[in-house]
Amino acid sequence: MAFQQKRKYFSIRANIVKRIKSSSSGLKFQITALTDIVFLLLVFFVATTRFRPTEGELPMGLPTTNLAGAASTVLIDPLIVELDSEQEGMIIRYGENEVMAETTSPEAMDQIAANFFDFYTTQNRSVEDPLELACSEDLKWDHLAKFYNIMYGLGIENITFLMD
Incomplete structure (x- = not known):
């Protein structure tokens, strides 16, 4: 077994x-x-897969040349706007003007836009001209945003911030 x-x-x-x-x-x-x-x-x-659309043409305007053959370029000085906040509202300084504005009412915002547009037209500026914002350290974000929106609403898109 x-x-x-x-x-x-x-x-x-x-x-x-x-x-x-x-x-x-x-x-x-x-x-x-x-x-x-x-x-x-x-x-x-x-x-x-999502295919990228073909790129179109970019419209481009080349500068014209003067008789000497050099390109004519005119540099435009930017308009410097100083912004500051107070208890009552916002202080805006540009050129020789100083505007104290209450930022809570839409009528005050419309008045700022009208004054600024009048200043732009008297200075022979266009909406393509550069605008530089010099902000104080006390400036409230709400005031800056409202002023920026006013400028953008006027068609001014070349807005930069002035740095120290």
Whole structure:
């Protein structure tokens, strides 16, 4: 009986070893599943890709030349506007003008816009001319935002901040 158990043990062991050897030497890739995954990914990326539109032309105006052949450029000095905050409102200084404005009423904002537009026209300035804002350290953000919005509403877009 012991002999039959040993023989059975050796045959089971031999079958296991035989299976391990045959399975390791017969390792194969499932190429069908791999190609299915690759094509699914390809379809996904093609379907979800957003292509950039073609770029159009940028309109450009080149400067005209004078008789000597040099380009005529006129540099316009920026208008410097000083902004400061007070308890009653905002102080705006530009040119020889100093305006104290209450920033809570829309009528006061309209008056600032009208005064500034009149000053711009008397100075023969256009909305393309540069405007520099010199802000005090006490200036409230709300006052700066309202003044900036007034200037932008007038069509003045070339607005920069004067740095120390």
